[in-house]
Amino acid sequence: MIAIGGTIGTGLFLGTGKSLAEGGPASMLLCYGIVGGIVYVTLLLLGEMATQYPVAGSFNAYATRFFSPGYGFALSWNYWFNDAVSVASDLTAAQLVLQFWTTWHPWVISLVFWVFLVCINGAHVRAYGELEYWLSFLKVFTIVLFIILGILVNVGVNREHEYIGGRYWHIEGAPFVGGFGGFARVFVTASFAFGGTESLGITAGETKNPSRNMPRVVKFVFWRILLFYILSIALIGLNIPWNYPGLSTRSTTTSPFTLVFKEVGSNVAGSFMNTVILTSVLSAGNHALFAGTRVLYGLSTSSPRQAPHIFSMTTPGGVPLAALIATSSVSVLCFGSSFIGSGVLWGWLQNIVGVSNQIAWLSIGLASWRFRKAWVLQGRSIEEMKFRAGWTWPWGPPFVVISVATLILVQGWSSVIPHFSAVDFVSFYIEIPAMVVMYVGWVVMRRPPKPTGQVGEQRPLLHVGCVGTRSRVRWHDLVDVQNLDLKRDEYEEVDVDRIDDAKRQKRLEGSAGWLWRLYYLVA
Structure with missing residues (x-):
């Protein structure tokens, strides 16, 4: 359910309005389809590592361990900032959703939500998991209802009692709005919508029986993407024109989902959908705050430590309270919407989070590439892997790296051509130089440890060695995959896992086995 809760949120419910207005129905469908395919392959790669090594910090830890400690440091802090900004983005989205009913002090709902989430x-x-489960269930139910209503609206069950079909794909400006610039711009909003899927790996360290549950989750992500995203996007493009008034402006952003529900002919239906969107904002903020807190905790407990020790302190219940306070504090950004407009601020935050999501996917590809290389070079059989996406060998990691890098470079096209927009350009690309600065800062500030001769030891970045009379300088800190310790942190099944597996198998073999198969398929 966390897999669903991490993907269905403000990006889908609200971001599709911005995507439709800026790129048109065809651009939106193509971009969401392309990003969905990339995300699916990325999650399969992450699933391999998370099942083998269910550790705190997830792909940030994998980038440090399998690719580069300096890059892992920059990535981890970038992703923590991404989660913190995501909370701010979701609280800002709450203000936009509330405007459906009233414009009275929208920041109040953000404050109430912030206190509740903290x-x-x-x-x-368990409180996080329970809330996320039921909010996710509500969203899944609503998406299924939306698909049914979307089909009915298109064939004539609407206010005008007219068959719509593909009419809005042929109005002026459609189906590709804004040319290539509009098409490219939709990629970042699509990446924002799919953001959170990679957080599945972060939950691996606190998941029961990860050897069974992690592979099961990533395998079904494909069908969830196909059903909840592609089908929904197609129906939005068919039922809502790209130039609908108020769809995406400086001060407002209207959800296409709400508009489709209103088209059934009932304002009550529109209010119901808007209420669900408000709960999805709460769910997305809950998910982002949880993930950001765990990332900061992972930074403070990593070796070498990448964050102050105070963030590793936990309550008796195991909650990293200092990391939670630090992550939630960034959310005060949401109150800036009172001065520049909720729609504008949310658009900027959406760009920042979308690019950060892409950097995370790129990093998963890099870590997987090196992990697989280490596994093969050290002579370990691929049959030893607890989970293996066989059909992605060997092209999976390079595909993810190249495709995501291309998205990052081209999606800011509209901020440069035909007119340069400094604010938009910064929101698209600020994180790239920020990561470079953090990487260099790690290099300059970190003192190389004394060599111990242990297997898998990291060499210092500026390593000078003598071979005869010639010196050798290493200007990088790429991990030596041939000497990497692949046994460390490997998950070993415990008695609880074996009991859980036996219980599941008994259910499947019983007289109600088909009902249990249906349950496991859905839940």
Whole structure:
């Protein structure tokens, strides 16, 4: 359910309005389809590593361990900032959603949500999981209902009692709005919408029986993407024109989902959909705050440590309280919407988070590339892997790296051509130089440890060695995959896991086995 909760949120419910207005129905469908395919392959690669090594920090830890400690440091802090900004983005989205009913002090709902989310995440992790489960269930139910209503609206069950079909694909400006610039711009909003899927790996360290549950989750992500994203996007493009008034402006952003529900002919239906969107904002913020807190905790407990020790301190219930406070504090950005407009601020935050998501996917590809190389070079059989996406060998990692790098470079096209927009350009590309600065800062500030001769030891970045009378300088800190310790942190099944597996198998073999198969398929 966390897999669903991490993907269905403000990006889908609200971001599709911005995507439709800026790129048109065809651009939106193509971009979401392309990004969905990339995300699916990325999650399969992450699933391999997370099942083998379910550690705190997830792909940030994998980038440090398998690719480069300096890059892992920059990535981890970038992703923590991404989660913190995501909370701010979701609180800003709450203001936009509330404008459906009233414009009275929209920041109040953000403050109330912020306090609620901090309290939930300050309790035991079970409170987070329970809230996320039921909010996710509500969103799944609503998406299924939306698909049914979307089909009915298109064939004539609407206010005008007219068959719509593909009419809005042929109005002026459609189906590709804004040319290539509009098409490229949709990639970042699509990346924002799919953001959070990579957080599945972060939950691996606190998941029961990860050897079974992690592979099961990533395998079904494909069908969730196909059903909840592609089908929904197609129906939005068919039922809502790209130039619908108020769809995406400086001060407002209207959800296409709400508009489709209103088209059924009932304002009550529109209010119901808007209420669900408000709960999805709460769910997305809950998910981002949880993930950001765990990333900061992982930074403070990594070796070498990449964050102050105070962030590793936990409550008796195991909650990293200092990391929670630090992550939630960034959310005060949401109150800036009172001065520049909620729509504008949310658009900027959406760009920043979308690019950060892409950097995370790129990093998963890099870590997987080196992990697989180490596994093969050290002579370990691929049959030893607890989970292996066989059909992605060997092209999976390079595909993810190249495709995501291309998205990052081209999506800011509209901020440069035909007119340069400094603010938009910064929101698209600020994180790239920020990561470079953090990487260099790690290099300059970190003192190389004394060599111990242990297997898998990291060499210092500026390593000078003598071979005869010639000196050798290493200007990088890429991990030596031939000497990497692949046994460390490997998950070993415990008695609880074996009991859980036996219980599941007994259910499947019983007289109600087909019902249990249906349950496991859905839940």
